[in-house]
Amino acid sequence: MSLTHNPALTGQIIGLAMRVHTHLGPGLLESVYERCLWYEFDHNNVPYARQVALSLHYDSVMLDCGYRADLIVDNEVLLEIKAVETILPLHEAQLQTYLRLSGCRVGLLLNFNTVSLKHGIRRRAL
Numbered sequence: 001m002s003l004t005h006n007p008a009l010t011g012q013i014i015g016l017a018m019r020v021h022t023h024l025g026p027g028l029l030e031s032v033y034e035r036c037l038w039y040e041f042d043h044n045n046v047p048y049a050r051q052v053a054l055s056l057h058y059d060s061v062m063l064d065c066g067y068r069a070d071l072i073v074d075n076e077v078l079l080e081i082k083a084v085e086t087i088l089p090l091h092e093a094q095l096q097t098y099l100r101l102s103g104c105r106v107g108l109l110l111n112f113n114t115v116s117l118k119h120g121i122r123r124r125a126l
Helices: 007-024 030-043 089-102
Strands: 048-058 061-073 077-082 106-111 121-125
Touching (some): 007 030, 007 077, 007 121, 030 061, 030 077, 089 106
Parallel strands (some): 077 106
Antiparallel strands (some): 048 061, 061 077, 106 121
């Protein structure tokens, strides 16, 4: 994963997520928002990987523990998609953990279950 981050990429991701939210609004499943983001990324030539397996390095062994990042955009930005009433500290801790496991330096937690998506965005960096 990248050791640097292009802030324009984060802006583009947020813009496309806002487009999805504007079209759909709150109240749908996470998988619906994620699928619509795939469409937007494809339509805008944004490279991404979906449901990326995250291995855990423990005592000189790599373990597959079943963790998956929802999306990793351009090998730089990890996206964790939510459709929950409230972002909990647990969700933010999950994002931080996924950042460490993935090697990405920047992560976005996107909660689509909000009236305005701007209130559902959390950006974190390692």
